[in-house]
Amino acid sequence: MSELAGLRALVTGGASGIGLATARLLAARGAQVAVLDLDPSGARPPLLGFTADVADDASVRSGVAAALEALGGLDVLVNNAGIGAAGTVEDNDDEQWHRVLDVNVVGMVRVTRAALPALRASAHASIVNTCSIAATAGLPQRALYSASKGAVLSLTLAMAADHVREGIRVNCVNPGTADTPWVGRLLDAADDPEAERAALNARQPMGRLVGADEVAAAVAYLASPAAGSVTGASLAVDGGMQGL
Ligand code: NAD
Secondary structure, eight states, X not given: OOTTTTOEEEEETTTSHHHHHHHHXXXXXXXXXXXXXXXXXXXXXXXXXXXXXXXXXXXXXXXXHHHHHHHTSOSEEEEOOXXXXXXXXXXXXXXXXXXXXXXXXXXXXXXXXXXXXXXXXXXXXXXXXEOOGGGTSOOTTBHHHHHHHHHHHHHHHHHHHHHGGGTEEEEEEEEOSEESHHHHHHHHTSSSHHHHHHHXXXXXXXXXXXXXXHHHHHHXXXXXXXXXXXXXXXXXXXXXOTTO
């Protein structure tokens, strides 16, 4: 499939998990793809790797500028970099709240600000934000993370409204628990990782985790010309978790 031929894409957090699967799929469908990550070494050719910390505005501005210069412009921005946090409101202190909101929400804003001038010059401009089922599902033990993803959902709607007349579409994907190195790290920290993985799979309506490639396919659709009238949408890729 070459439905994304000629498009230039930038994927934050694109060196691992959902971001890496997305970067690879966009490239496989014909896009020229740059990855922006704290450590871009996981993004191998043909992906172009650039270093940036989305929590640092100067780092974002220089990383985005370098990526856009290499790409020669930008059509698709995938705001995917994010970090997790566990616990109720009593378990995370102010510093943790500021850190996670800074990466997961303000990080998206920083990258978007740096990318908007290039997106305005594109005839096929779109932004896809990685949100989460946590934005709407009321997950236990995820107060801070859920609040950050709730903000991503609202931000997606606001950005869709602000930029629709400039020809820039803005959508998000809401993954359920996805099989990525992030989840692997959580499982590895358990006393019995194998048993923990089996229990996690058993809690999923489909009896398995969501594949990173399945989330990537949703991102690729939202970024494609086929989704040309889709903006302000949130596409759940959660194996039926929503509403349970
Ligand atoms: P991951 O840890 O496998 O990959 C995240 C990538 O983001 C890493 O390469 C990391 O280096 C990068 N990153 C982290 N902080 C960064 C920063 N400050 N600046 C630049 N890059 C940074 O995680 P994943 O599971 O692929 O998650 C990716 C996104 O998907 C996140 O936004 C996460 O909230 C979301 N998500 C994940 C799941 C899941 O179950 N895995 C579910 C719903 C949503």
